[in-house]
Amino acid sequence: MIIIDGEEYNATVESLTRKAEFLDKYAQRTEDGVLQREIIGVYFNYQLTFGYAPPDEYQRLWDKLTEPEEFHTVTVPSPDGDYTFKAYFASVADEMIRKYKGRNYFQNLTVEFIAQSPARS
Numbered sequence: 001m002i003i004i005d006g007e008e009y010n011a012t013v014e015s016l017t018r019k020a021e022f023l024d025k026y027a028q029r030t031e032d033g034v035l036q037r038e039i040i041g042v043y044f045n046y047q048l049t050f051g052y053a054p055p056d057e058y059q060r061l062w063d064k065l066t067e068p069e070e071f072h073t074v075t076v077p078s079p080d081g082d083y084t085f086k087a088y089f090a091s092v093a094d095e096m097i098r099k100y101k102g103r104n105y106f107q108n109l110t111v112e113f114i115a116q117s118p119a120r121s
Contacts, residue, residue, distance in 0.1 A: 046087075091111065
């Protein structure tokens with residue numbers, strides 16, 4: 001189960017990859033080769049692949065993930081329960097698996113959630 005902007009979506013999470021990305025205000029080497037840097041913060045970004053969802057729910061999720069909004073509030077699974085943060089969506093993709101009785105069926109819906117602000121600073 002995933003929650004986006006307060007709405008629950010009945011789609012299983014097939015795979016979830018989380019990355020802690022370090023963003024620098026600056027990072028440069030001095031003449032003696034020593035790296036100097038100032039970290040802005042650590043951003044938790046996620047890539048999800050969804051498993052089965054009923055066709056209407058799948059379409060509702062696709063519509064939400066491709067909504068032209070700057071940021072969304074998302075809740076994803078984490079080791080401590082759930083993790084909620086503001087993010088934008090990138091690289092939404094899926095693939096068609098078959099056409100049956102005039103209806104097209106898709107699977108392997110993937111999305112990247114890129115955090116708006118640092119989780120740790």
